[in-house]
Amino acid sequence: MAASVPVKLAIWGERAPGGSFDEARLATDLAAIVDDHIARFGAVPFTHYTFLVMLAHDAYGGLEHRASSVNLYHPYFGASRKHYEGLLDKVLDDWARLMAIPGRRRQSLEAASFDAWIKLYKPDESNLNTTVSYYLKGGLTMLALDLQIRRRTEGARSLDDVLRLLWQRYGATATPHPDQLQPVFEEATGLALGDVFDRQVRGTDDPELVEELRHVGLELRTSSDPAQTGDSASAVWLGATIGGGKVTGVFDDSPAQAAGLSPGDEIIALDGFRVTAEADLRSLAGALRPGDRIELAVFRRARLLRLPVRLGAAPATRYEIAGVADPGMAAARYHAWLGEAHPGSQTLATVTTTARWV
Template sequence: MKPVHICYSIRPSHPEAHLFEVRCTVREADPAGQCFALPAWIPGSYLIRDFARHVVAIRAESAGKPVALEKIDKHTWRAAPLGKAQALTVISEIYAWDLSVRGAHLDQTHAFFNGSSVFLRALGHEHRPCLVDIQRPLGTAFQDWRVATALPRALGERGAARQHGFGLYRAASYDELIDHPVEMGTFTLAAFTACGVPHEIAISGRHDCDLTRLTTDLTRICEWQIRFFGEPAPMRRYLFLVTAVGDAYGGLEHRASTALLCARDDLPYPGMKGLPERYRTFLGLCSHEYFHAWNVKRIRPAAFTAYNLDSENYTTLLWAFEGFTSYYDDLTLLRCGLIKAKKWLELVAKTIDRVQREPGRQRQTLAQSSFDAWTKYYRPDENTPNAVVNYYAKGALVALALDLTLRAETDSRVSLDDVMRTLWERHGERDDYRGPGVGDEDIRLIAENLSGLDLRRFFADAVHGTPELALASLLKPFGIVLKRTAASATPTLGARTSTEGNDVRLATVYEGSPAQVAGLSAGDLLLAIDGLRVTPLGLERLLCRRKSGDTIRVHAFRRDELMEFSVQLGPPASDSHKLNRKVRVNPLRKRWLQGHRASPDAHSASIDPPLPHDTT
């Protein structure tokens, strides 16, 4: 490790007021005026979040004397010239009341932060090694608090932290510093080993989690993914940071950890039988974020090889880095034996439903959706379903379509698995190799090179166009039939509603729908249909007695104005899909679902043994 040049300290100074005190010391500050900046966003969540808005006080000092600070833009400060290079410290108070995986949260029960929301970066020194002193809050009430983070301890330094303790940690650069979230508190801790790599789970919040069940299931997920890309794993240790609350869901990936937010009911409880849907969803989230340890953290789009933390970093490839990860998250659960094929096919069908329900898929391409994530996907409004395609969901279906295409055309000699492993070999960042960022055409070129197929039309339509994916025909060689049926027999307004107590409001009016043609708009408060009051439970009853083509009279408030509309009802929504296995035995399907190839000498042998139950 190079000599330390930047020193930080962070302490929950006023937990009851949600305030951290954060210090940043530059040992040789720019004598002409050192600049400091807080990131505008956090990698993995593509929205300008302006973390600097949470800075409530900031000052600087050198040699015990105050130094003037000038704010030169929304997140950058410049210290007054010192005349010569000497140590300069900036002390900031940061408000932390964002209970999410992206920011910082502090109260008397725990502290959590991502470095991007609390640590100023000393401009011009971003590649210098850092020391971080993580300090306990003052007072006897916090004597039982511990620290959970994948940030390496500063072994060999005076004051180095003990395992799970307060004290000194180190990072090789600012980029590494902000890629290790930190939890402080009286969390529950469990450990397991996957392919020789130590893993931990730290759970904050009240819960009754069966830690044995959770570690057993996560071991299977992590070992499968490590073996999928190939041992050794790229991380020396890994940490799942879980915050359990009443109702929440979210995750954010990091190089050796993930921050997860879940409902406490999502966690397994003692004596739980089977795999309830809520727990299955949580395992899928864990699988998704763990897969990101390769796909986006170490295999990066070219635009992410060096993050610009001051502004948007545009790429057209989020459909691959999020969509492909979304394809493999639940597929991992299948291949490691946690769910069966029938359940996985149900999950794929739900993804198809999700994409087909939104007209935006016919307007926006996946490449455009990736590029516009900063202004559209992460800033949804009432018209988002009409204008935006979800690059997670449709990206997962493109991964499915590409996998099926490669397998069918090469008789399972080549698959998307091989594409992912080749991306890792050529573009992955490891201790001894930092591959180049993935370019716009690299995924297609790798798939073509491995398979010998011409895939230009596939990518033109699936990624850069808006035609529907031919999933039914692609699934047919695998003995799977895709069926589409009406979700219900009730004629439709063509709108999504929300409830407010006993009131019903239009949340989204779909493009070209009966509601839109009649003039209804998002935000309208539905009052009555044909003179009868609309309620959350009564809306379905009022519509189910009608037929498609019937005209109804709708009264609604728009703001404070009463309006009347004549709506000709449309046919029932046809957005329910099912994937049925047509035949019991199908070699292509078996190799696909179990992750096998046509022969051991085709690139490499099978990555895992046959599953303990029938998944074909």
């Protein structure tokens, strides 16, 4: 039960052999989540709610309905996880993923949402440079905006107020919401938000997460992984994604793009040495440094090409969120945001992306 509303959990599919699946704990946690949502939004539009968990080897995702949701997972999902990720772990992981997508500089958040069904869900070789997930960038943008609202209203308002107003005015009454939601955000918060929407929603600016985290006494740091700088094959960068020996994508403004490498090219040799897999590329790159020149032999359809490439330096791969030593008034904002004391000068989350020379 959750706030006197029955909540059901239905599980379909095979559990992972030897894995732990605490159904009672899952039901208890889901009820707590539902309780929290009801407390934030008020009266519920359903008399019962069902979570359907589907365990399938070839599916991942979910779909929401008014009184139920379907959640698809691989049977081994979470089987080896030793602990739950914290909020900041998830935030940092998403930030690292976003920073690795050149398309975030080309497609606005507004356009990403509008074009989702013809671009995000139907990807091709250009998606890497031309699109961004509205889920990924949208979540981080709204997190940064929530922190900004809390800061500018001195804690009197938050994104919760926006979501409540949207629900009360449109969701609860099944009324279509307007195309432009900026006026609703401004009404709910009492703030002028045109600049934020122009740059981060209608424009292509990154979410101002680094700046807003500082106001709650946190630093988001970017650097190169020490292990990367000591590994030549990870320190150099070609700027292409490779699968099955073929180029699947080429980053904008990368050495690969400058050399004329194209999606679909089959790499067969590096400096005259045979390549049959990505592991061969890493092995052959072991003695290379940023700035070195190499020659890639590739088949483009039936034609053999020899492409000279000047390797670049690998992008930053290490991200950290850490507390500042003397947060001052930011400590109170941190507590109001997460409901716990400021952690002081300690690292709270670390993400190191896979260092791949390609």
